[in-house]
Amino acid sequence: MKLNCDLGEGFGIYRHTDDAKIMPYIDMANLACGFHASDPVHMLESIRLAKQHRVAIGAHPGYPDLQGFGRRIMHCSADEIEAMLLYQIGALDAMCQAEDTVVSYVKPHGALYNQMMQDIGLFEVIVRTISQYRTDLALVILSVPEYETYEKIARKYEIKLLFELFADRAYADSGRLLNRQERGALIDDKKEVLERVECLLKKGYLESFHGKRLYMKADTLCIHSDTTTAVDLVTVLKDLLAKYRDR
Amino acid sequence: MKLNCDLGEGFGIYRHTDDAKIMPYIDMANLACGFHASDPVHMLESIRLAKQHRVAIGAHPGYPDLQGFGRRIMHCSADEIEAMLLYQIGALDAMCQAEDTVVSYVKPHGALYNQMMQDIGLFEVIVRTISQYRTDLALVILSVPEYETYEKIARKYEIKLLFELFADRAYADSGRLLNRQERGALIDDKKEVLERVECLLKKGYLESFHGKRLYMKADTLCIHSDTTTAVDLVTVLKDLLAKYRDR
């Protein structure tokens, strides 16, 4: 199981997360592509940092909404989604090529990610668009109980899916994330997060909010980069994952 | 000698030129990449139109200035130029790949083009950046008497240059374009433009404003797409060039 993290989300003079401190500990860096965050100069810097630490680079495309950080839902047509994905993925990939590396997967950002998980039609547009560009690009999506629905569509377009779990988010018994606004939805106790990950690695399940054992697809674990404990947590998680990976 | 034309320069609901009428008659379409004009949806449409008419596609990157259509000089660092070029070229190239075609050359737009011809350091940054991405991309620049200076640098980075002439612009005896503001700088008489092109094709020179014979490098002829006579002119030019190409 690999650690993925949203990085390279600064813009111009602004920085959002402490990328230099987090990059050494993760496996996959989801890099913003200039629509919800980042700009060409920052993208190039982020690619160089990822490459230096041998971290796989993913395109992290979002809605064209810098001001709202791609968190505001925008009603876009399939044609608009297709074009904005190719644009963002291609821009990042060209920069990777100039740096002798490559984009190896795609993970939509913010509202686009959430919409993709709620609208199977949008999911198919995204999968199809990626396949039109490069079928060797994987797509990271949320691990959900009905994962086979997604896999069936992805297979049609020859796109590999990577299912991600959140160690610092509580799950309902249904296997869905609790809404952020609900009490207990965010798990900010570092020790508890680590225990949850260890349980997942050792026993193969994540415990729901009400104690149910959830056996979920878990290709990768997403770590939030913008919390105060992010740097602290990521260093410990790396060791934990390495321990189980060696087995 | 090939006809090149700036197309795909609409944005959102706006259109700048009548691309559908011009595309069938040209050889090379310089397509805007979203910084000075165009947007992802329009880029994709423009690629499809070019492909349909078997027109070679060039990336036409500009300064990040939609409002000023990339015509305002912006003081950018070499790092900024490098990053903004890779971003724009890559975005267009990914879209081309999704449409089973490819970007085959680069021609900077507006103020960036003019600055490139006035600052040899900037020219080198542009050539070097292109070579970092793909050395099989040609670069279109203005045909100037001191072309060897440019060729020497381009050879260093293994980039092929294509020198372009303007049939509807007057030249000084020095081989430089007359400033647009000078009287007679723009040649809007269609017959005169055609005579100039025919002279170039038949006798190999362009006549300067004061009647001097200018023997210039001429790989491609640039046709303005935003004049009232653009569509009219381009249809005749195609035939004229075809006539001499067959010889």
Place this chain on the structure above:
Amino acid sequence: MKLNCDLGEGFGIYRHTDDAKIMPYIDMANLACGFHASDPVHMLESIRLAKQHRVAIGAHPGYPDLQGFGRRIMHCSADEIEAMLLYQIGALDAMCQAEDTVVSYVKPHGALYNQMMQDIGLFEVIVRTISQYRTDLALVILSVPEYETYEKIARKYEIKLLFELFADRAYADSGRLLNRQERGALIDDKKEVLERVECLLKKGYLESFHGKRLYMKADTLCIHSDTTTAVDLVTVLKDLLAKYRDR
């Protein structure tokens, strides 16, 4: 009854409508404020044109989405709506003041307008925001059967409402506009449009698609500026309205 029209919706080098030909015939010009269309230079030009023809100037604020021309729904918070309205209205009003004129009303644009008519909470946010800036600004909204609901809220904030009708759109028996996608929703026959307006002026009602007489609040008539017949239609409408105004 006054004619209102969306104008000043160009951007940079682009123009959307033939403002110089339409402005002389209307009473109220809804001018874009740089978020869905227009830019500072174009806004100033549009103000000067309106002033020259003694046309009342309205702020026409939209979502921050140039690429989508403000037609894409964006999920914005009340705080975001408040701030983006003040920003756009204020920018236009300062320019008006510099030109010795003034913004006299507000009409939201595109998706923001539609959302306002579907979400009474959003309507109240808009009314409240306007009242915080200047209570002498009117707000143009769609004329609907349940107009009293809107008037009640507007009175609370001391804002005057102006109800607008569309002469070139078909109405359901309910007094709601037919969806644009439905057959017959758009009335493009000039003669029919004129007959509808005359009926409204003479007899006080608009005929629904199925022939029902709709007695609607009608402070102003909206004329589309981006149709091929816009210039043609507006000249005739001006005379028609003048005829009944003199009575």
Place this chain on the structure above:
Amino acid sequence: MKLNCDLGEGFGIYRHTDDAKIMPYIDMANLACGFHASDPVHMLESIRLAKQHRVAIGAHPGYPDLQGFGRRIMHCSADEIEAMLLYQIGALDAMCQAEDTVVSYVKPHGALYNQMMQDIGLFEVIVRTISQYRTDLALVILSVPEYETYEKIARKYEIKLLFELFADRAYADSGRLLNRQERGALIDDKKEVLERVECLLKKGYLESFHGKRLYMKADTLCIHSDTTTAVDLVTVLKDLLAKYRDR
């Protein structure tokens, strides 16, 4: 002598300076207007913070270049400068009015500020534009030996100038700022900065890099908000200025 400071320069989710800690200690807050930094929501927050601490609000307009933070020179025409100033000042002023306060001065930002001090024609465009909007708005410019040239023009348009000095920057004997790149140009020793300010308050001059006494116009002192010592310095300066203001 008053303390002025560039604040409200965040954007979207990004923050640039610790405004809540600096605002209580200054007299004048130069608030970004959405072109080089800030957005409508952040502007409104910044106005509320300034109002809470009874700090005078100034418009801090810049070039339309979020990515470059308004630090890149853009070649704009007089018409473009006029329009972009009115737009930005008006947007901020409308928000101030909605909050029962008002913009009381203008201080251009970054490259626009520097260009204004190098091009007297641009300075006149700026002064004239402000006067077209409100002649009771002051303009903050750099204190220079040839200040009378500027005052003469400002008087013509009935605009009051406020000359600002930088306590943490070294001056040449000519009274001009040393270039930032020169050694010793930036004074980062807090004690030295305070001594310089005290000398200015007590004896009326600032000492140049080579020890010359510079008697400069000094209406206001600019404090950088984005240095590590900003919060620390501003609290001490407030007391120092208060001490001399009471005399």
